[in-house]
Amino acid sequence: MPYNPKAYNPPEMDRSYLYRYFWAGAVCCALTCANFFLRYDGILPAWIMGGAIGGVLASSINGRADDYFRSLCAVGHKWAMAVLAAYLFAMFIAQSSDLGVSPGQVAFAGASAADMTAKTAILFDGYMLALCLSVAFYAGYIFQWARDHFGASEEE
Amino acid sequence: MKNRLKVLRAERDWSQAELAGRLDVSRQAVNAIETGKHDPSLPLAFRIARLFDMRIEEIFDDEI
Incomplete structure (x- = not known):
């Protein structure tokens, strides 16, 4: 029998759990951001970071997601893409103005990483970029959720 | 969209x-x-219509 990816039809409760996973992920993301500055070292921050991935992962897997969850995630994805575009634009300015050296250039063209100033080096921090993207995703989702719940109703 | x-x-x-x-x-x-x-997708709108045995436009109204 061929594999049918739509054969499993999750019950309503499983679909509702996705929304809870998201909120757990949002809390973990906020804690991970806080730890970015606090620099607490241990296994707990690692597990919390894992939790932050949960919401992002849930948004990219269609299996149990319904229309509404996908529409909320779409706003989060748009926000994340906007942040990515802003980041790439900053990179474009930095590179076209010869202000920074990318890690790729350092690895393959022999450019010196020491040429980077602290201000330009921050542009090439991959972990920070990933964290910013996930924050933007969660913020976009929460923005849309809040607008749906606390914004003006069509019945008004 | 009202419904x-x-x-x-x-x-x-x-x-x-x-x-x-x-x-x-x-x-x-x-x-x-x-x-x-939230406006449902077309497949979901059809599922809703089938469940209630009605036409989509009898459930959803986009003119108001």
Whole structure:
């Protein structure tokens, strides 16, 4: 029998759990951001970071997601893409103005990483970029959720 | 988009979770559609219409 990816039809409760996973992920993301500055070292921050991935992962897997969850995630994805575009634009300015050296250039063209100033080096921090993207995703989702719940109703 | 989903559900004495289970969506999605915060996709609109044995335009109204 061929594999049918739509054969499993999750019950309503499983679909509702996705929304809870998201909120757990949002809390973990906020804690991970806080730890970015606090620099607490241990296994707990690692597990919390894992939790932050949960919401992002849930948004990219269609299996149990319904229309509404996908529409909320779409706003989060748009926000994340906007942040990515802003980041790439900053990179474009930095590179076209010869202000920074990318890690790729350092690895393959022999450019010196020491040429980077602290201000330009921050542009090439991959972990920070990933964290910013996930924050933007969660913020976009929460923005849309809040607008749906606390914004003006069509019945008004 | 306005719709009669809440009325139709109440007529059948279904909870939001029960209706969500019949439509293969979450309770949150049913709530968002009922309050007009979210417009369902075309496949979901067809599922809703089939469930209530009505036409889509009898449930959803995009002119108001």
